[in-house]
Amino acid sequence: MIRLNLNGAVREVDAEPDTPLLWVIREQAGLTGTKYGCGIAQCGACTVHIDGVAVRSCSMPVSSVTPDQKIVTIEGLSPDRSHPVQKAWAALDVPQCGFCQTGMIMASAALLAQNPHPSEAEIRSEITNICRCGTYSRVLAGIQLAAQGGETGRG
Amino acid sequence: MTAQTHPLAASSRRGFLAGAAAIAGGFSLGFRIPFAEEAAAQGAASLPPEVNAWVVIRPDETVVIRIARSEMGQGTLTGLAQLVAEELGCDWNKVVTEYPTPGQNVARGRVWGDFGTGGSRGIRESHEYVRKGGAAARMMLVEAAAKDWGVPAAECRVERGTITHAATGRTTTYGAVAGEAAKITPPKDIVLKDPKDWTIAGKPLKRLDTLEKVDGSQIYGIDLTLPGMLNAAVKDCPVTGGTVKSFDAKAVEGMPGVKKVVQVGDSGVAVIADTFWRAKTALDALPIVWDDGPNGKVSSADIAAMLAEGLDAKEAYIGNKGGDVEGALKGAAKVVEATYGVPFQNHATMEPMNATVVWTPERCEAWAPTQNGEAALAAVAEAAGLSATKCDVHKIHLGGGFGRRGATHDWLRQAVTIAKEMPGTPVKMIWTREEDMLHGRYHPVTQCRMRASLDDKGNLTGLHMRISGQSILASVAPNRMVDGKDPVVFQGLNPSGPEAAIGYAIPNILVDHAMRNPHILPGFWRGVNMNPNAIYLECFMDELAHAAGQDPLAFRLKLMGNHPKHRAVLQAAADKAGWDTKPAAGIHRGLAQMMGFGSYVAAVAEVSVDDGKVKVHRIVAATDCGHALNPQQIEAQIGGSFVYGLSAALYQECTVKDGRIEQTNFDTYPVMRLDEMPVVESIIMPSGGFWGGVGEPTIAVAAPAVLNAIFAATGKRVRQMPVKNTDLRQA
Numbered sequence A: 001m002i003r004l005n006l007n008g009a010v011r012e013v014d015a016e017p018d019t020p021l022l023w024v025i026r027e028q029a030g031l032t033g034t035k036y037g038c039g040i041a042q043c044g045a046c047t048v049h050i051d052g053v054a055v056r057s058c059s060m061p062v063s064s065v066t067p068d069q070k071i072v073t074i075e076g077l078s079p080d081r082s083h084p085v086q087k088a089w090a091a092l093d094v095p096q097c098g099f100c101q102t103g104m105i106m107a108s109a110a111l112l113a114q115n116p117h118p119s120e121a122e123i124r125s126e127i128t129n130i131c132r133c134g135t136y137s138r139v140l141a142g143i144q145l146a147a148q149g150g151e152t153g154r155g
Numbered sequence B: 001m002t003a004q005t006h007p008l009a010a011s012s013r014r015g016f017l018a019g020a021a022a023i024a025g026g027f028s029l030g031f032r033i034p035f036a037e038e039a040a041a042q043g044a045a046s047l048p049p050e051v052n053a054w055v056v057i058r059p060d061e062t063v064v065i066r067i068a069r070s071e072m073g074q075g076t077l078t079g080l081a082q083l084v085a086e087e088l089g090c091d092w093n094k095v096v097t098e099y100p101t102p103g104q105n106v107a108r109g110r111v112w113g114d115f116g117t118g119g120s121r122g123i124r125e126s127h128e129y130v131r132k133g134g135a136a137a138r139m140m141l142v143e144a145a146a147k148d149w150g151v152p153a154a155e156c157r158v159e160r161g162t163i164t165h166a167a168t169g170r171t172t173t174y175g176a177v178a179g180e181a182a183k184i185t186p187p188k189d190i191v192l193k194d195p196k197d198w199t200i201a202g203k204p205l206k207r208l209d210t211l212e213k214v215d216g217s218q219i220y221g222i223d224l225t226l227p228g229m230l231n232a233a234v235k236d237c238p239v240t241g242g243t244v245k246s247f248d249a250k251a252v253e254g255m256p257g258v259k260k261v262v263q264v265g266d267s268g269v270a271v272i273a274d275t276f277w278r279a280k281t282a283l284d285a286l287p288i289v290w291d292d293g294p295n296g297k298v299s300s301a302d303i304a305a306m307l308a309e310g311l312d313a314k315e316a317y318i319g320n321k322g323g324d325v326e327g328a329l330k331g332a333a334k335v336v337e338a339t340y341g342v343p344f345q346n347h348a349t350m351e352p353m354n355a356t357v358v359w360t361p362e363r364c365e366a367w368a369p370t371q372n373g374e375a376a377l378a379a380v381a382e383a384a385g386l387s388a389t390k391c392d393v394h395k396i397h398l399g400g401g402f403g404r405r406g407a408t409h410d411w412l413r414q415a416v417t418i419a420k421e422m423p424g425t426p427v428k429m430i431w432t433r434e435e436d437m438l439h440g441r442y443h444p445v446t447q448c449r450m451r452a453s454l455d456d457k458g459n460l461t462g463l464h465m466r467i468s469g470q471s472i473l474a475s476v477a478p479n480r481m482v483d484g485k486d487p488v489v490f491q492g493l494n495p496s497g498p499e500a501a502i503g504y505a506i507p508n509i510l511v512d513h514a515m516r517n518p519h520i521l522p523g524f525w526r527g528v529n530m531n532p533n534a535i536y537l538e539c540f541m542d543e544l545a546h547a548a549g550q551d552p553l554a555f556r557l558k559l560m561g562n563h564p565k566h567r568a569v570l571q572a573a574a575d576k577a578g579w580d581t582k583p584a585a586g587i588h589r590g591l592a593q594m595m596g597f598g599s600y601v602a603a604v605a606e607v608s609v610d611d612g613k614v615k616v617h618r619i620v621a622a623t624d625c626g627h628a629l630n631p632q633q634i635e636a637q638i639g640g641s642f643v644y645g646l647s648a649a650l651y652q653e654c655t656v657k658d659g660r661i662e663q664t665n666f667d668t669y670p671v672m673r674l675d676e677m678p679v680v681e682s683i684i685m686p687s688g689g690f691w692g693g694v695g696e697p698t699i700a701v702a703a704p705a706v707l708n709a710i711f712a713a714t715g716k717r718v719r720q721m722p723v724k725n726t727d728l729r730q731a
């Protein structure tokens, strides 16, 4: 049994130690908001926070996470889509198919936690997630809107 | 806005649970109640009656609009709901959506029409009947109220789901009369609103499916969980046409979670386990010997040689012919010639292929992210060995489609074949990214020889385009071939027509196709044949303009007098981009135009090339799609089209070695990311009177606009895609 602190709750999961954290989150913990896109740390669809830092969970064995490290997934980012990044995403209708978007949001939220007012150049170089639908313009605008704490209604 | 529940996932699971006991007890009952969401919403066993096939109104005034086409990110779900809601006259804030199943469509005489979602057809080919569905429902609701009040229906007014009769001061709501409305005979004469009176359609409304996509609650096929479900990982022979020679199941049967190791048809092997990760881990450890079959030695060079032969072949299928090209070439003041080519491309949907299936000898149901529910049902029935009436498919929002999940359901057949090994148990099959890269249905590989004649004033007098290469239809839809020839190859080059006509009047023209089909399987890839054709035509037009010593815009416009819509989008993009002005230092411009999927598109790209590295700074894109149903979604499609088109043009290719695709994942198949995203300014200029698509056409102009700008920057013509293979550094 492996012990994890997931979205504020301590859970025990039955998984081989080398199982990627992504698959433990998706299968053993049943939280499917965190996505599989590549499995090799290329796309960022699997991004979660560990102690507030964005991590690509597909490439991290579950055994490398200690029980005291706090893992937060999209389901734990806010209870009601109220995180500024989520509000900005809803206001700008950022997602297309949406498959990459939970990872995008987690990466963006971690960026803003570390750098609340990133420049456009910083956003462009820090957010390296892949979106095949090509939502990048709105991702950029969404991070800027969240950083400003701007009007975030859905009109 | 009301949060849209995910009716399918919710109702599927609920419906499945209703039958879960039956699974344990021999699985004798059907395992899903159609539209169980409705029953659940009522908290009662009785379903609220539908007003008609398109509209259900619940007593709480929620308006359920049924959507036959698939949502894969392109916004069709919201657009179709806008059309129904517009005619229905309901409160947009009360709208939720629901997918009927293809099985229900069959059972009801195809009341929802075509489920296919490809070729940018989701809206443009169904707008009329879905609007009529909404209008008919409105008429029935009004009539029900009028009957109750004993007043003429014509005197009643509708506003946001409220019906009023001014003279008697009476008011009621759609929810209150929906039950009675359902009993009314549907009207025959339906008059649709004039688009100029639209208040919901044509407006930049927010999508109905956004909120679930920002909190992780959107269920995709890969996320589906059913009671007692197992998971499967699969490998198919890496070489198309090859088979499984042997595998050693014993070697992995004791590994954690493994339930069964099975052969899948002639060419595949799967491991079924409790979790996907355990299935994949065991599959990776499984010794498999493949028989590569007849194609095991084929390389990209072999395929290129096959296509090169077609460039000179005597026999070719003519798609567009006028005048005498050879005569024009003989009498030319100048002949210009160039050969272009595009490689195989994988769709690389963000969500890899997957499907969940339950099979018993009596019945088979699948949960599938499909672009075409009806084709999926046919595939399930065939693979299940059951009649279609004993099968059904539950559609789920797609994590990207781009054409991969519509015409070929190879992945779904595979999932059914695997599930047959576990009767009564739901099995979810997921492809790894590596499997997805290896078993795509690739953008076809073609080469094109362009030859043209200019007179002594630099006028274009003749053009021969010889396309050599792969036919999509020959592999995917042979029934759509015409006398063994593929007319879709000429997308954007047709002499005329409302779908994909060339925008130039060229006195002597010949466009023909020498079909050469390698063993790598092709598919419809977002933009389809319009993409390579736009590169060939629009880059070569640029070459011709330079050979004639003329401005590329002016050179084109001279040939576009008879094509006002093509001309208008090109002019609009050029004007907004400031084509006549000098760009900033180091910035160079290129332009392109094309017509396809019923729409007219043009783009101007601003590019710099520094030490051989291309940077796209800004793109101005114009679209005339006839009617613009949701401008903010069209803008999103245009922006996304540049990412898709430029990722391919700049970086992506699938190459072949030893009969198999070499690229394995996003590290070897790079995708444009945020750091490279140019500023995209879109001009949406619907001229009315027709319905064109918006999900695909813009992709076609992305590459040629940028390629022409690269030439302006470097003086180098990149004629073989992707650009990364050409050294653009200045000597």
Ligand code: FES
Pocket (backbone or CB within 6 Å): A035, A036, A037, A038, A039, A040, A041, A042, A043, A044, A045, A046, A047, A056, A057, A058, A059
């Ligand atoms: S799935 Fe982890 S980075 Fe792609």
Ligand code: FES
Pocket (backbone or CB within 6 Å): A095, A096, A097, A098, A099, A100, A101, A130, A131, A132, A133, A134, A135, B073, B350, B399, B400
């Ligand atoms: S929204 Fe579809 S992959 Fe990003």
